[in-house]
Amino acid sequence: MHDVIIIGAGPAGLSTAFWCDELGLDTLVLEQAEQIGGQLHRVHNPIENYLGVKANNGDELLELFAKDVESAEFDLWTQAAITSVDLKAKRISLASGETLQSIAIVIASGVSPRRLGVPGENEFVGKGIIESAARDRQLFAGHDVCVVGGGDAAVENALLLADVCPTVTVVHRGKKLRARREFTERLQAVHCITVFTESVLTRIIGDETVAAVEIRRKAGIKPFQLAVRGVLIRIGVEPNTQLFRDQLETDEKGFIKVSSTQETNVPMVFAAGDVSNPLAPTISSAAGAGATAAKVIAARLSAGR
Numbered sequence: 001m002h003d004v005i006i007i008g009a010g011p012a013g014l015s016t017a018f019w020c021d022e023l024g025l026d027t028l029v030l031e032q033a034e035q036i037g038g039q040l041h042r043v044h045n046p047i048e049n050y051l052g053v054k055a056n057n058g059d060e061l062l063e064l065f066a067k068d069v070e071s072a073e074f075d076l077w078t079q080a081a082i083t084s085v086d087l088k089a090k091r092i093s094l095a096s097g098e099t100l101q102s103i104a105i106v107i108a109s110g111v112s113p114r115r116l117g118v119p120g121e122n123e124f125v126g127k128g129i130i131e132s133a134a135r136d137r138q139l140f141a142g143h144d145v146c147v148v149g150g151g152d153a154a155v156e157n158a159l160l161l162a163d164v165c166p167t168v169t170v171v172h173r174g175k176k177l178r179a180r181r182e183f184t185e186r187l188q189a190v191h192c193i194t195v196f197t198e199s200v201l202t203r204i205i206g207d208e209t210v211a212a213v214e215i216r217r218k219a220g221i222k223p224f225q226l227a228v229r230g231v232l233i234r235i236g237v238e239p240n241t242q243l244f245r246d247q248l249e250t251d252e253k254g255f256i257k258v259s260s261t262q263e264t265n266v267p268m269v270f271a272a273g274d275v276s277n278p279l280a281p282t283i284s285s286a287a288g289a290g291a292t293a294a295k296v297i298a299a300r301l302s303a304g305r
């Protein structure tokens with residue numbers, strides 16, 4: 001029996017665990033991946049907005065987090081494949097056959113990139129699908145590329161690619177780009193960027209590597225092909241809540257609803273980080289939410305003991 005089991009070892013889960021340890025709680029963190037860090041592994045831009053710390057990328061910030069994690073005494077299991085969770089009973093079953101029990105559960109399972117679900121999307125990973133313009137743009141220098149999406153991340157990546165690519169075509173489903181004005185104004189001033197609104201990418205085409213994309217502009221109109229060597233997809237994220245969705249209250253997109261103490265509608269089940277924060281997903285808010293959850297759990301446990 002643990003005091004707290006935390007699901008996920010990204011910034012929210014690690015911050016929760018660090019605080020739980022400081023508050024003397026018996027804590028176990030379950031991480032499904034081989035490594036801790038969550039989305040930090042995908043952050044290739046400099047991190048300049050985490051108070052007091054500057055890092056060249058997510059891995060560099062993670063190294064700082066890892067030093068603190070190493071000095072703490074909580075248990076951390078990576079490659080922990082959870083098969084089922086009973087939130088009311090606070091019971092978690094793993095693929096290894098083990099069953100774990102705790103007094104409180106903190107869900108810090110984060111988000112995953114939303115997928116287009118079109119032919120070629122899986123096939124061309126590492127062969128023309130661009131993971132990050134900040135990291136990979138030199139590989140596509142001198143080539144035409146396509147960016148799918150209309151939010152901040154899509155437009156920011158299109159701007160970075162436009163520094164080195166002769167043409168950048170942005171394909172966006174909506175009528176207007178959703179990105180903040182600072183980005184859209186910059187985009188309008190860059191002549192090599194073309195924006196197709198009310199358009200969808202329907203296929204990624206190629207042989208060994210990406211050679212073209214198929215785009216449909218407006219429903220009903222026949223798709224056409226555009227020759228490109230790279231495709232970057234940024235169409236938002238999905239909360240990792242498949243395991244719990246039918247046991248607690250979520251919004252219509254599956255993000256977990258929490259109170260100001262990070263508690264869900266199931267007593268002693270908390271959520272922290274991006275999984276419960278669709279409006280302000282940042283490292284600072286994930287770390288802060290984890291600290292709040294840990295402090296509240298400690299207070300509840302000491303009141304009950």
Ligand SMILES: Cc1cc2nc3c(=O)[nH]c(=O)nc-3n(C[C@H](O)[C@H](O)[C@H](O)COP(=O)(O)OP(=O)(O)OC[C@H]3O[C@@H](n4cnc5c(N)ncnc54)[C@H](O)[C@@H]3O)c2cc1C
Binds near residue numbers: 037040045111112275
């Ligand atoms: C390209 C990019 C750039 C960014 N730049 C910035 C920036 O400059 N500044 C900033 O503040 N934020 C930035 N962010 C956002 C920031 O990375 C996230 O807000 C932060 O990582 C959220 O932390 P989290 O712990 O809530 O979730 P995540 O980082 O998503 O971690 C969740 C963890 O839970 C694990 N998990 C999921 N399901 C299970 C399960 N069933 N069992 C066990 N483990 C599970 C996952 O494997 C993962 O390790 C950026 C994000 C991206 C993608």
